[in-house]
Amino acid sequence: xxxxxxxxxxxxxxxxxxxxxxxRAIELIRRLTEKGIRFVAASGRxxxxxxxxxxxxxxxxxxxxxxGSLCIHEGRVISRTVIEPGLVxxxxxxxxxxxxxxxxxxxxxxxxxxxxxxxxxNHIVNVMKNTTQIVDDVxxxxxxxxxxxxxxxxxxxxxxERYLHSLREKFGSEIQVVTSGNIWIDFIAPGTNxxxxxxxxxEELRIRxxxxxxxxxxxxxxxxxxxxxxxYSMANSAPGIxxxxxxxxxxxxxxxxxxxxxxxxx
Numbered sequence: 001x002x003x004x005x006x007x008x009x010x011x012x013x014x015x016x017x018x019x020x021x022x023x024r025a026i027e028l029i030r031r032l033t034e035k036g037i038r039f040v041a042a043s044g045r046x047x048x049x050x051x052x053x054x055x056x057x058x059x060x061x062x063x064x065x066x067x068g069s070l071c072i073h074e075g076r077v078i079s080r081t082v083i084e085p086g087l088v089x090x091x092x093x094x095x096x097x098x099x100x101x102x103x104x105x106x107x108x109x110x111x112x113x114x115x116x117x118x119x120x121x122n123h124i125v126n127v128m129k130n131t132t133q134i135v136d137d138v139x140x141x142x143x144x145x146x147x148x149x150x151x152x153x154x155x156x157x158x159x160x161e162r163y164l165h166s167l168r169e170k171f172g173s174e175i176q177v178v179t180s181g182n183i184w185i186d187f188i189a190p191g192t193n194x195x196x197x198x199x200x201x202x203e204e205l206r207i208r209x210x211x212x213x214x215x216x217x218x219x220x221x222x223x224x225x226x227x228x229x230x231x232y233s234m235a236n237s238a239p240g241i242x243x244x245x246x247x248x249x250x251x252x253x254x255x256x257x258x259x260x261x262x263x264x265x266x
Contacts, residue, residue, distance in 0.1 A: 003211040005032065006040035006064070006198055006224060009053070010180075011217040012234055013041075013252045019127055026056050028147065028256040033060040035260065039170045040064055040201065042194045042214075042224060044149070044180035046111055047072055049129040066106055066182060067220050068197035069146035069160040079200045080108065080188055081189040082144040087174055091148055091187055092139050094170060101150040101163065101185075105138045112141045121151060149180065157182040178220045179238065193225025213259070215252050217241060 007013045013025060029039045041050045042064035043179040050065055051058050052097040062073040071078040088105075095101050102120045105112040110131045113124055124130050135141065152159050165186050168177045178191070180186045194216075202209060210229035216222070218241065225244045233245035233254060242248050249255050 001214050002037055003207050004038040005133050005213045006042045007215040007252055008221050009043040014214050021053055025253055028253055030057050031260055046130055064194050064197045066147040067079060067186050068192045068194045069188055071197040071201050073201060078204050079197055081192040082146055088145050095150050101152050103138050104149040105145060106143050106147040107143050108146055112138050114138055150185045151183055153183055179218055180220050183215055193223040196225040198224055198227055
């Protein structure tokens with residue numbers, strides 16, 4: 001019997017660059033929780049952003065944010081990982097020297113960006129609606145950093161892929177460097193991913209991994225897909241993702257509907 005369902009957002013539950021959940025998705029998740037099946041939003045997005053997306057049912061679900069750096073259940077932090085300050089500075093210096101990417105620095109309470117590219121600022125503040133602070137220099141951000149992300153909205157995914165390989169050569173021995181969507185590269189603390197965060201949540205809830213289902217579309221979802229008993233990758237996933245899942249679907253909502261329609265199992 002399925003007791004918990006975890007889903008990535010962008011490219012998975014949110015399709016075609018959507019920034020809002022469909023009314024159908026909200027209602028399906030509400031029905032799942034009423035049936036006693038827990039739902040976990042698992043994303044590279046910040047926690048505040050996820051909560052806003054799920055506003056009608058915000059208190060009925062759990063959250064994995066910042067690609068696993070934060071796991072929050074019923075308003076309580078289950079797990080948190082941070083990046084060493086010296087490494088944060090070296091990554092920022094490298095990205096600034098490259099010059100082709102915008103930087104986003106995440107603390108638990110907000111993300112920080114510079115006012116260099118009006119399109120990027122608009123996307124973060126008005127499209128994604130992140131809790132955001134605009135600063136003169138992200139190198140001056142104080143406090144615990146849970147994630148760094150770099151973005152190129154102008155030149156296409158091939159530029160991102162090329163820079164990903166370069167960044168992994170420079171920093172891959174110290175930190176995880178993963179794609180998050182087609183235009184983002186994320187840096188997250190070693191040993192941190194959606195899968196490890198999910199397993200900590202399952203331990204807290206006393207739910208076995210084989211009693212869980214997960215959905216994803218990118219390489220930052222792989223560990224989560226591998227951690228559960230039933231896994232789905234999306235039909236439009238990044239190349240190679242389907243080999244990490246048991247099934248492929250083009251609609252999370254359709255699968256959730258089938259779960260709800262399935263007879264109860266002991």
